[in-house]
Amino acid sequence: MADYAEIRANPFAALGRMVFALVNELGAMAIFAGLAVLHVFTFPFQFRKILSQLYFIGFRSVSVILLVSVFTGMVLGLQGYYTLAKFGSTGLLGPAVALSLIRELGPVLTAIMIIARAGSSMAAEIGIMRISEQIDALDTMNINPIKFLVSPRIVASLISFPLLTALFDVVGIFGGYITSVVLLHLSAGTYFTQIEASVVMQDITGGFVKAVVFGFIVTVICCFQGYFTHMRAGGFGAKGVSMSTTTAVVMSCVAVLVVDYVLTSFLL
Numbered sequence: 001m002a003d004y005a006e007i008r009a010n011p012f013a014a015l016g017r018m019v020f021a022l023v024n025e026l027g028a029m030a031i032f033a034g035l036a037v038l039h040v041f042t043f044p045f046q047f048r049k050i051l052s053q054l055y056f057i058g059f060r061s062v063s064v065i066l067l068v069s070v071f072t073g074m075v076l077g078l079q080g081y082y083t084l085a086k087f088g089s090t091g092l093l094g095p096a097v098a099l100s101l102i103r104e105l106g107p108v109l110t111a112i113m114i115i116a117r118a119g120s121s122m123a124a125e126i127g128i129m130r131i132s133e134q135i136d137a138l139d140t141m142n143i144n145p146i147k148f149l150v151s152p153r154i155v156a157s158l159i160s161f162p163l164l165t166a167l168f169d170v171v172g173i174f175g176g177y178i179t180s181v182v183l184l185h186l187s188a189g190t191y192f193t194q195i196e197a198s199v200v201m202q203d204i205t206g207g208f209v210k211a212v213v214f215g216f217i218v219t220v221i222c223c224f225q226g227y228f229t230h231m232r233a234g235g236f237g238a239k240g241v242s243m244s245t246t247t248a249v250v251m252s253c254v255a256v257l258v259v260d261y262v263l264t265s266f267l268l
Contacts, residue, residue, distance in 0.1 A: 032146070032227070033220040036154055039147035049152035057118045057153070058160030062167065064113050069101075069168040072109060073175025076100055080176075081184055094191040095198035097176035098169075102203050106169040107210035108260055110161065111218060115252045119222040122153060123248035126226030127241040135227070150223045154216060161215030162208045169207065206267040210260060217255050222248040 080096045126149055129135050138145045173195065180186045225248035229240045 028228075029220060029224050032150075032224050033216075035146050036150040036220065036223070039144060039151045040155055042147065046148070046152045049148070050155050053152050053156035054160060056121075057114065057156050058164060061114055061117055061160070061164060064117055065110060065164050065168050066171055068109060068113055069106075069171040070175040070178075072105060072168075073097060073101065073172035073177075074179045076105075076172070077176035077179030077184075081180060081186075090186060091190050092194060092198075093180050093186060094176070094193075094195040097180075098173050098195045098199050099203060101169045101172040101176075102199060102207045104260070104264070106165050106172065107161075107207050107214060108256060110165045110168045110211065111214040111256045112253055114157075114161065114164065115218055115222075115249055115256070119218050119252050120245050120249050122219070122222040123226040123245045124241055126223055127229035127244045130227060130229045131237055131241060145227075150219075150227070153223060154219050157215035157219040158212055161211040161218075165207060165211040202267075206263075209267065210263050213259060213263060214256050217259060218252045221252045221255060224248075225251070
């Protein structure tokens, strides 16, 4: 990364170097992702590692997903009620909550919560293994580090993200029910009937497609940043791990939002 003095002296050269560095990192990340996916289908299969990562990424994220989803649904119900009341359309509150969750907020917020809880841990754990030479030890023992460390996490994420997204959607809709029916005294029949009439299979499928793509992208970014901690120019050791973890979380969140816009453009 170019420093401030270099940018002032020759801004175009500094910009060019930053662009080349970005393209180089994206290319390396694409190769890294391709190798990780390829090793998913090579023998021996890592069933125990996949189950372990399913527990860590999926099951241990359930509590935070439940907490965030119920309050997200309650906030949507409250905001949606006072917005729709201005147009005399409070009967459409159920579809407004359900479609917002299923199409957008469910996959995106689920991904961000998993990034905060599991993605940062992936980057830090693999980064510590790199600086403590555990990854070099795997190479020495003729164990492929990408197959051993990255491929099981990708498989576990591809399974966990859609399931946690479905849980987020269901609990979020229940949170909207609490606000609209229990607190604001709307009709429970109207709430669920309108949801049933408005939500179609395409909406649900689109949300699951986003969840799968987010799971893949988040896992690749977090594992990549941890795996190449030792190559960071800004620091080595504990400082390098902290920088890799921070970069992984920020890049993953930005990537989720950017990819969400792209996928929404194609799925609508």
